[in-house]
Amino acid sequence: MALIVQKYGGTSVANIEKIRNVAERVAEEYDKGNDLIVVLSAMAGVTNSMTKLAKQITATPESRELDVLLSTGEQTTIALLAMTLISTGYPAISMLGHQADIRTNDTFGKARILAIHADRIKKFIKKKKIVVVAGFQGWNANGDITTLGRGGSDTSAVAIAAALKADVCEIFTDVNGIYTADPNICLKAQKLNEISYDEMLEMSSLGAKILQIRSVEFAKKYNVPVHVRSSFCKEEGTMVVAEHSNMESLVVSGITCNKNEARITLKKVPDQPGTAVKLFTPISRAGILVDMIIQNTRSGGQTDMTFTVPQSDFAKAVEISRKVAEEVGAEEILTAENIAKISVTGVGMKSHSGVAAKMFATLAAENINIRLISTSEIRISCVIEAKYAELAVQVLHTAFELDS
Amino acid sequence: MALIVQKYGGTSVANIEKIRNVAERVAEEYDKGNDLIVVLSAMAGVTNSMTKLAKQITATPESRELDVLLSTGEQTTIALLAMTLISTGYPAISMLGHQADIRTNDTFGKARILAIHADRIKKFIKKKKIVVVAGFQGWNANGDITTLGRGGSDTSAVAIAAALKADVCEIFTDVNGIYTADPNICLKAQKLNEISYDEMLEMSSLGAKILQIRSVEFAKKYNVPVHVRSSFCKEEGTMVVAEHSNMESLVVSGITCNKNEARITLKKVPDQPGTAVKLFTPISRAGILVDMIIQNTRSGGQTDMTFTVPQSDFAKAVEISRKVAEEVGAEEILTAENIAKISVTGVGMKSHSGVAAKMFATLAAENINIRLISTSEIRISCVIEAKYAELAVQVLHTAFELDS
Numbered sequence: 001m002a003l004i005v006q007k008y009g010g011t012s013v014a015n016i017e018k019i020r021n022v023a024e025r026v027a028e029e030y031d032k033g034n035d036l037i038v039v040l041s042a043m044a045g046v047t048n049s050m051t052k053l054a055k056q057i058t059a060t061p062e063s064r065e066l067d068v069l070l071s072t073g074e075q076t077t078i079a080l081l082a083m084t085l086i087s088t089g090y091p092a093i094s095m096l097g098h099q100a101d102i103r104t105n106d107t108f109g110k111a112r113i114l115a116i117h118a119d120r121i122k123k124f125i126k127k128k129k130i131v132v133v134a135g136f137q138g139w140n141a142n143g144d145i146t147t148l149g150r151g152g153s154d155t156s157a158v159a160i161a162a163a164l165k166a167d168v169c170e171i172f173t174d175v176n177g178i179y180t181a182d183p184n185i186c187l188k189a190q191k192l193n194e195i196s197y198d199e200m201l202e203m204s205s206l207g208a209k210i211l212q213i214r215s216v217e218f219a220k221k222y223n224v225p226v227h228v229r230s231s232f233c234k235e236e237g238t239m240v241v242a243e244h245s246n247m248e249s250l251v252v253s254g255i256t257c258n259k260n261e262a263r264i265t266l267k268k269v270p271d272q273p274g275t276a277v278k279l280f281t282p283i284s285r286a287g288i289l290v291d292m293i294i295q296n297t298r299s300g301g302q303t304d305m306t307f308t309v310p311q312s313d314f315a316k317a318v319e320i321s322r323k324v325a326e327e328v329g330a331e332e333i334l335t336a337e338n339i340a341k342i343s344v345t346g347v348g349m350k351s352h353s354g355v356a357a358k359m360f361a362t363l364a365a366e367n368i369n370i371r372l373i374s375t376s377e378i379r380i381s382c383v384i385e386a387k388y389a390e391l392a393v394q395v396l397h398t399a400f401e402l403d404s
Numbered sequence: 405m406a407l408i409v410q411k412y413g414g415t416s417v418a419n420i421e422k423i424r425n426v427a428e429r430v431a432e433e434y435d436k437g438n439d440l441i442v443v444l445s446a447m448a449g450v451t452n453s454m455t456k457l458a459k460q461i462t463a464t465p466e467s468r469e470l471d472v473l474l475s476t477g478e479q480t481t482i483a484l485l486a487m488t489l490i491s492t493g494y495p496a497i498s499m500l501g502h503q504a505d506i507r508t509n510d511t512f513g514k515a516r517i518l519a520i521h522a523d524r525i526k527k528f529i530k531k532k533k534i535v536v537v538a539g540f541q542g543w544n545a546n547g548d549i550t551t552l553g554r555g556g557s558d559t560s561a562v563a564i565a566a567a568l569k570a571d572v573c574e575i576f577t578d579v580n581g582i583y584t585a586d587p588n589i590c591l592k593a594q595k596l597n598e599i600s601y602d603e604m605l606e607m608s609s610l611g612a613k614i615l616q617i618r619s620v621e622f623a624k625k626y627n628v629p630v631h632v633r634s635s636f637c638k639e640e641g642t643m644v645v646a647e648h649s650n651m652e653s654l655v656v657s658g659i660t661c662n663k664n665e666a667r668i669t670l671k672k673v674p675d676q677p678g679t680a681v682k683l684f685t686p687i688s689r690a691g692i693l694v695d696m697i698i699q700n701t702r703s704g705g706q707t708d709m710t711f712t713v714p715q716s717d718f719a720k721a722v723e724i725s726r727k728v729a730e731e732v733g734a735e736e737i738l739t740a741e742n743i744a745k746i747s748v749t750g751v752g753m754k755s756h757s758g759v760a761a762k763m764f765a766t767l768a769a770e771n772i773n774i775r776l777i778s779t780s781e782i783r784i785s786c787v788i789e790a791k792y793a794e795l796a797v798q799v800l801h802t803a804f805e806l807d808s
Binding site: 016019020050053054056057058060061062064065066068069071072075076078079080082083084086087093094096098099143144145 | 420423424454457458460461462464465466468469470472473475476479480482483484486487488490491497498500502503524547549
């Protein structure tokens with residue numbers, strides 16, 4: 001007997017037939033005597049079509065009202081799943097964000113969960129009900145509906161699991177776990193049986209497609225074991241858990257690749273205090289998330305300043321950079337859009353030396369030029385030309401002995 | 405400066421273009437300095453398609469969950485209208501049933517409004533906001549979403565108008581008012597400038613298509629002036645108001661026709677106490693609404709018992725009647741499906757005699773045989789063969805001087 005939170009994404013509830021499959025899977029766990037909370041996303045595509053509908057009215061729909069609109073997506077799926085379960089004899093009950101008392105801040109469109117008062121959910125669990133909760137939504141102190149942003153249902157599920165001290169939070173998705181690399185790029189990619197919260201966070205470019213990063217932060221904070229698995233098969237997936245000593249035997253657990261960034265370099269900036277502030281304050285004010293920042297000292301009191309931004313914000317970032325370059329007296333601006341960031345990640349790095357050296361040597365052996373390097377305690381990232389991205393992933397995968 | 409509740413039906417908010425029209429109309433009233441609460445239905449057809457979706461799961465979807473599903477229809481339209489108003493510079497805010505605190509009983513699918521605690525609506529009105537409320541929905545004491553049944557948005561609007569003591573409740577629909585007869589049947593039908601609550605209730609077969617009967621009962625109880633008008637033109641419609649002395653100058657205010665009933669007669673029933681109970685108890689238990697009941701005394705301790713039921717319940721009613729007929733020893737059962745109930749209605753009847761006589765004479769002059777007669781204080785109804793229905797409406801319209 002366990003307390004299990006299951007979360008099913010949009011592709012798992014895309015139509016009545018798939019909702020029936022989910023109901024069968026839920027019923028199976030219930031029949032084993034487990035207590036169940038099921039968190040759902042909207043049907044695949046529905047949130048996008050509603051956003052499009054709102055954009056027919058105005059390019060910038062008011063955010064409170066957009067949340068009222070978007071939250072109907074999960075309201076629909078929870079009602080349909082609860083009906084399906086009830087029609088087959090299982091005691092289900094649906095709960096909206098405000099009914100489950102998922103309290104958030106006021107940031108419509110990407111609200112943060114502040115607290116979950118789980119009393120109502122607990123009351124129904126005690127009565128042996130299957131509680132079907134709308135993911136992606138909550139309410140603020142004024143009683144307004146809020147939504148948590150893209151992939152918010154993962155965060156809902158983990159937060160509910162934390163509030164109820166669930167034994168596990170199962171995230172059902174259309175892949176069967178976390179791999180050592182993207183299987184579409186690297187045919188030898190292996191499914192990991194487990195991965196630490198920190199590795200999952202560092203492997204964000206791979207992980208974000210499967211698990212919303214905020215949900216991993218939440219899981220880490222409250223130590224919620226997360227099981228990422230497929231809704232289309234029974235096979236065990238990947239457990240995302242707290243780091244433990246056995247994990248270090250594997251030096252590197254994954255190779256990831258991110259092609260969605262672009263590089264901007266301000267060349268020959270006079271090396272004076274406050275230059276970085278002048279550049280990154282307006283960029284941050286424009287809502288642009290900077291990923292890597294690297295500064296090289298040149299001779300002659302000058303420095304080169306390089307940073308990467310999401311490609312979607314590239315044009316805006318270049319515009320701001322040009323203004324700042326003129327202001328601070330930088331000589332030139334260089335840009336590159338066709339770049340890829342290749343990362344090797346693993347908690348084992350903490351206790352193994354030579355990972356960086358091996359990475360650089362492996363890339364050099366293929367004549368792949370490294371443009372930028374950045375590191376964390378458990379990750380090394382190199383920016384290279386985009387055309388070498390797939391090759392880099394494959395050779396690193398082999399070099400770090402991940403090909404099974 | 406007035407406090408106005410406006411209600412727009414499903415055809416008035418069927419797409420973004422029509423929602424823009426509604427927004428313009430609302431803005432126009434707001435610009436005059438009026439306080440505005442706007443109550444909306446779901447987009448035309450949406451409630452039906454959601455019901456169909458639920459029926460793909462099971463023929464009898466669980467009622468609480470069906471309400472969770474159906475209530476998304478109005479949630480969508482209020483968000484879209486509020487966005488539209490805000491995008492054109494008007495301070496609108498949407499409110500769901502529970503946010504507007506529309507309290508109902510527990511009867512999912514056809515809940516009754518118990519109370520509206522209008523404090524939250526009032527707070528926003530004070531701030532000069534246009535409050536856009538989801539019709540058709542409320543919540544019960546457990547915090548569950550409830551829906552009010554077909555046409556429930558009319559009732560929402562009138563109830564909100566009553567709670568706020570609004571100056572008028574405007575019901576925008578696809579016809580421009582209440583007519584003396586169905587204009588599709590009677591080309592000479594005239595639009596009424598006003599009609600009393602009681603007349604509206606008696607003219608239910610005509611009125612139900614335009615205004616939900618429960619909303620008229622509500623309006624009468626709380627004396628809410630209701631203005632039925634078209635959302636597609638600016639013309640004044642029909643005011644539904646409390647009866648006043650001037651109304652009696654018009655003896656008859658409308659001729660209505662109902663072809664959706666069927667007749668059942670138990671012939672030669674032994675005239676004993678308790679026979680009616682034996683017949684109508686099982687019929688009521690089967691959820692069948694009996695309209696007319698007429699009993700004629702025959703000689704020889706026998707009686708004929710005739711009643712009418714909606715055609716949709718006819719088969720079930722006949723089945724029950726056959727069982728009861730055998731039990732009580734009735735000689736025969738007669739049935740007729742092709743019948744029409746023609747009614748003349750008017751508060752003026754209270755002070756004018758001869759209305760019934762004129763009605764019978766008018767029908768007789770056309771050789772239309774009357775099968776059943778029933779009356780109320782302000783209505784006389786005759787059941788005739790269905791094929792004469794249109795003719796009957798036309799000649800009565802002329803006879804009672806309604807052809808303008």
